[in-house]
Amino acid sequence: MxxxxxxxxxxxxxxxxxxxxxxxxxxxxxxxxxxxxxxxxxxxxxxxxxxxxxxxxxxxxxxxxxxxxxxxxxxxxxxxxxxxxxxxxxxxxxxxxxxxxxxxxxxxxxxxxxxxxxxxxxxxxxxxxLPPYPEWMFTEGVAVITLPDRRWELCHVKSTGLLYNVLARQEAEDRGAWEAVLIRDGKVTEGSHTNLFAVVDGVLRTHPTGPHILPGITRGVTLEVAAALGIPAEERALTPAELAAAREVFLTGTTIEVLPVTRINGQPVGEGRPGPVTTKLRRAFLESVRWHT
Ligand SMILES: Cc1ncc(COP(=O)(O)O)c(C=O)c1O
Missing domain, CATH: 3.30.470.10 (Aminotransferase class 4, branched-chain amino acid transferase, N-terminal domain)
Known part of the structure; x- marks a missing residue:
């Protein structure tokens, strides 16, 4: 649908x-x-x-x-x-x-x-x-899979050439996951249609801007909101091992805003529930939206 x-x-x-x-x-x-x-x-x-x-x-x-x-x-x-x-x-x-x-x-x-x-x-x-997404996605979090990032080197361009993104998202769907998280040269880049954040050792991490990710608007606002809340953040790519061991993982995107990830390749993230940093950031992001619209 x-x-x-x-x-x-x-x-x-x-x-x-x-x-x-x-x-x-x-x-x-x-x-x-x-x-x-x-x-x-x-x-x-x-x-x-x-x-x-x-x-x-x-x-x-x-x-x-x-x-x-x-x-x-x-x-x-x-x-x-x-x-x-x-x-x-x-x-x-x-x-x-x-x-x-x-x-x-x-x-x-x-x-x-x-x-x-x-x-x-x-x-x-x-x-x-835009009807609301089902509430369970935010209260329980979603599952993702990881796939190789086989896109070109101009991922910062929001081009309509999205065939690999389409293939990756479909593979996620076929395997019962909501998103495919892409890995290039041993680094986690982003999702097929979202940016990715993780909490590692108490620090919020996300891939830096550049040719390998789309500079998501939601990503940018989330980093600003995190700074305002005093949450330490670093724009440094994660390795797949860091992703697998992260306490919290979430995705950002225009329609899903801040979306918790609670399973990666079938394994739970942290306790398998949305974590406190994610919950705080989602709330603060929505407050920022209310303030600016
Ligand atoms: C590849 C990719 N990364 C990230 C995003 C998230 O960007 P934004 O927050 O601007 O919606 C999108 C949005 O469609 C995307 O296609």
Whole structure:
């Protein structure tokens, strides 16, 4: 079942290349480079009670992603902000929790690896109501598996080229786990669609930013919240052995916020229950959201 839902399934409106149209009538060309080459970047953000959280940070990351792959964004930050507001209001999402998706591709052109000249980027936005995740995920924590990180060296770019992430997440699902945690060169990088934190010897640890992880917005806010709470933190990658021995492990992401991990490859993390640091950080993260939305 889809994680997204809309009460207006039949008539929800999306934005595609300057037009507001029903989702059912939104189509792109088979020559769109997003379709042919995954030549595009995207963002996902969450609105709480209809108010987007960390919109500026997400738009900044979209700009950085586009810049990294030499893609011109067709809108300014101010224009994106207006589009997001209109998207929520057109879909009756003011006052609701919603997911907002923004995608830009290098546009439509006959298939050739070379950048096309004079082509407008494709711009697509949708928003949908985001129902709450089941409460047990936060009270009991989720299971993860570890897999080799076989992605490219530009993981800081939020590219639509997500095939390995898709394969990893599906393998986790097939093996009864919620997420696949990836290991590159003996270091834990991140999840297929989340960042990873662990508590080791009383210190919060997470992989440093760079080409091997996505600089998660939730990751950044979590580090700020930890600093404000006086929780010592270090941006230093964990080895798989450190991960296996960690007292606490949790994932961060826009829709799951701070999510405890209580099993790794079938083995319990710590006591097998969400730990105190994780619980404290989840609470403080949600307080920060309330404060900023
Ligand atoms: C690979 C990857 N890492 C981390 C994240 C978490 O990022 P954020 O907190 O900005 O949602 C995502 C989000 O989709 C992701 O795809």
């Amino acid at each position: 889809s994680e997204y839902r809309s009460e207006h399934q039949g008539d929800w409106q999306v934005y595609l290349n300057g037009q507001w149209i029903p989702h059912a009538r939104a189509f792109i060309s088979v020559d769109d480079r997003g379709f042919v080459f995954a030549d595009g970047v995207y963002e996902v953000l969450k609105a709480y009670g209809g108010r987007p959280f960390a919109l500026e940070r997400h738009l900044h990351r979209l700009e950085r992603s586009a810049e990294a792959v030499r893609l011109r964004l067709p809108k300014s930050r101010g224009e994106f902000t207006q589009l997001v507001a209109e998207l929520l209001s057109r879909n009756h999402l003011t006052g609701r929790d919603a997911i907002i998706y923004i995608q830009v591709t290098r546009g439509v052109a006959p298939r050739s690896h070379l950048f096309p000249a004079g082509v407008e980027p494709t711009l697509y936005l949708f928003a949908k109501e």
